Amino acid sequence: MTPKEWLARQRREVAGPLRLAALCGTIEGGLIIAQAGFIAWLVQQVVMNERPLVDFVIPALLLIGVVSLRPVFASLRSAAGISAAARVRATVRRRLLHHVEALGPAGLADMSGGQLSSQLTDQVDALDGYFARYVPQMTISVIVPAAIAVTAYTLDWIAASFLLLSAPLIPLFMALVGMGAERLNRDQFLALGRLSGQFLDRVRGLTTLRLFGRTEDAAEGIVSGSDEYRQRSMRVLRVAFLSSAVLEFFASVAIAVVAIYIGFGLLGYIEYGPSTQLTLFSGLFILLLAPEFFQPLRTLAQHYHDRATALGAAELLNELESRPATEGNFGTGTLLEGENLGGNFGTGTLQISKLRVDRVGRGTVVHVDSFSADAGERVLIEGPSGTGKTSLLLTIAGLLPPAEGRIDSRFPDRRIGWLGSPPFLANASIRANIRFGNPEASEQMIVDAAHQAGVMEFTERLELGLNTTVGERGLSLSGGQSQRVALARALISPAPMILLDEPTNALDATTEAYVLKAINTLASEGRAVVISSHDAALRTVADRRYRISDQRLEMIVDE
Structure with missing residues (x-):
């Protein structure tokens, strides 16, 4: 035009x-x-x-x-x-x-x-x-x-x-x-x-x-x-x-x-x-x-x-x-939204077959022959930096169109939770940043999520507590504190599937422990948790592991 x-x-x-x-x-x-x-x-x-x-x-x-x-x-x-x-x-x-x-x-x-x-x-x-x-x-x-x-x-x-x-x-x-x-x-x-x-x-x-x-x-x-x-x-x-x-x-x-x-x-x-x-x-x-x-x-x-x-x-x-949006069909690749099954967490599955992910300027970054994540399961995607872990998560989230293949998501809710690295925090209070994960969350839900993610550990020392404004991109917080706020946001999310991109990257031992505990909590609630990371500490909480090598995703059977 x-x-x-x-x-x-x-x-x-x-x-x-x-x-x-x-x-x-x-x-x-x-x-x-x-x-x-x-x-x-x-x-x-x-x-x-x-x-x-x-x-x-x-x-x-x-x-x-x-x-x-x-x-x-x-x-x-x-x-x-x-x-x-x-x-x-x-x-x-x-x-x-x-x-x-x-x-x-x-x-x-x-x-x-x-x-x-x-x-x-x-x-x-x-x-x-x-x-x-x-x-x-x-x-x-x-x-x-x-x-x-x-x-x-x-x-x-x-x-x-x-x-x-x-x-x-x-x-x-x-x-x-x-x-x-x-x-x-x-x-x-x-x-x-x-x-x-x-x-x-x-x-x-x-x-x-x-x-x-x-x-x-x-x-x-x-x-x-x-x-x-x-x-x-x-x-x-x-x-x-x-x-x-x-x-x-x-x-x-x-x-x-x-x-x-x-x-x-x-x-x-x-x-x-x-x-x-x-x-x-x-x-x-x-x-x-x-x-x-x-x-x-x-x-x-x-x-x-x-x-x-x-x-x-x-x-x-x-x-x-005129830029192609990431909704609907994309070339020969298809992103399917499953039916709304109703009910609580604990039902649903994600199935991927014959998927190819391309990025502009890079060409093909990863091939996926078969991948699945069921409700209540913790799935880890490993691989060195630059192998396409984040690109695969973006494709699963519907933010990046698949070049080929099929993504079939059948969960009781179409929403997907996301925790990236570094996490994004808006110029608002800590409470508001947590509430972004679920605008309908009650005050008690926010406080409970803040406790589980270790947010209360440092907000109790702040004069305004959870009402403290953090500034654009969490400017007034440390990297670990920002990650804890984002983690609390993921915990109150109503999404049945949570995607975590390098959730333990550059964290201290205490914050890392909160992340691992939160992953277990999310899975125990019946959510599917898909994690991309090269951190060996996450292997201890994974139910199933995949590795990207030579642009191909393969499941790790025994190691």
């Missing part, structure tokens, strides 16, 4: 408000014609016919009414356009958020958090001007000048011809000047995304940068990225101002030609065609209409930059939306 087709798709969803905005703008254009006619008629009657001002009370009131209605319809047009743009932004952002959720961490592995946040905020917001102003103005800039040209043609076809001959030059040169604006805007958004990601990475790694004395280098990198963004922004502005300058030049020339023709015609220097029939009314009427003939085109030129900006954003948003 091209960026224009993507924008057209969004435009169809708000066709009603956009038509209303165009209608209000067209009515405003009709009022402009009526206003010019009233003014020209009043001047004609006062100057040429020398009628007393008392005779013009009603026409003057009508003129005041016309002038008063113009801002009313202008406001209605603006309100309808803003409403359409707001609906588009909300719809696109909601759709993208659902798609990002479906993509999961595996589908977004090549994007930084800063780039993604830039797309969901800045690039979605960049659609505002296109729908609020540019799209309605396209209709207005055709209908209103056409109506003015017809009105001028009934008065003097030569003056109307000057306007009609100059009109095509304006969009022609606008298109020529703005031809590269879309690419410039796309590059500007890419630069902003890189800068956002770079800034976010530097903030996250500030502690490490300070420890190694590289804060000045990091600051210079951000300054360099900011300067690149500034330069790209200036290129976009140069194109925008150039297109406006071209329009103003041709509009000024056309208006001057019309004014010269009318002036010489009224003075009697031109005796060709309808020029001999020019009156103060017709000449003034045409002169008042001439600038208004170009005003819709001027406004369109002002919003032409909104179009280029929206096209640049649409290309990037369409790329994000």
Whole structure:
């Protein structure tokens, strides 16, 4: 789908408000014609016919009414356009958020958090001007000048011809000047995304940068990225101002030609065609209409930059939306969701057969001929770092599409618990981070899980206890403490299957003991626990073991 087709798709969803905005703008254009006619008629009657001002009370009131209605319809047009743009932004952002959720961490592995946040905020917001102003103005800039040209043609076809001959030059040169604006805007958004990601990475790694004395280098990198963004922004502005300058030049020339023709015609220097029939009314009427003939085109030129900006954003948003999600079928591989069997933990099984897992840039990482995990069973997947253990867990979790094969999960609940390494903790309280595992968990469940995971051991020394805010990614906690909080989150999870990725990595003996105990607790509750690790300590709790060697998963029978 091209960026224009993507924008057209969004435009169809708000066709009603956009038509209303165009209608209000067209009515405003009709009022402009009526206003010019009233003014020209009043001047004609006062100057040429020398009628007393008392005779013009009603026409003057009508003129005041016309002038008063113009801002009313202008406001209605603006309100309808803003409403359409707001609906588009909300719809696109909601759709993208659902798609990002479906993509999961595996589908977004090549994007930084800063780039993604830039797309969901800045690039979605960049659609505002296109729908609020540019799209309605396209209709207005055709209908209103056409109506003015017809009105001028009934008065003097030569003056109307000057306007009609100059009109095509304006969009022609606008298109020529703005031809590269879309690419410039796309590059500007890419630069902003890189800068956002770079800034976010530097903030996250500030502690490490300070420890190694590289804060000045990091600051210079951000300054360099900011300067690149500034330069790209200036290129976009140069194109925008150039297109406006071209329009103003041709509009000024056309208006001057019309004014010269009318002036010489009224003075009697031109005796060709309808020029001999020019009156103060017709000449003034045409002169008042001439600038208004170009005003819709001027406004369109002002919003032409909104179009280029929206096209640049649409290309990037369409790329994000076109990424294949990890739901349903994927090529020749199939991820099957089993039926909801009902009941408590203790029933269900996971069966994998003839599975192949691929990663972008790495090709095939692991083949699985056969793998199973039953309720209440602890299954360990061993192998050196980089052999595909995490990729296999991501595939089981439905976050990475299988290239081939079949995953058949038949548990009483479709939810899956996950404990990664390092664990993710949000900028919230310890209590809230534990509750993420089960939003419906009671206070007693949270406290019990905190005790089982050893969280209470260190929170009792904190002034606010479980209400202590830990900061982004558990910044205020040690690695072991973060792992305990994440472990408590897994313990209160209602999922019948729990996936643990390197749960004992770089932990002290005490925290490791809590992890091993928690694994036994989860299994005793009837959950299937699948663990990936090369830590020998986990072999003591495993009911069944597999090893990945030479890109193939094999079960360890005896060792």
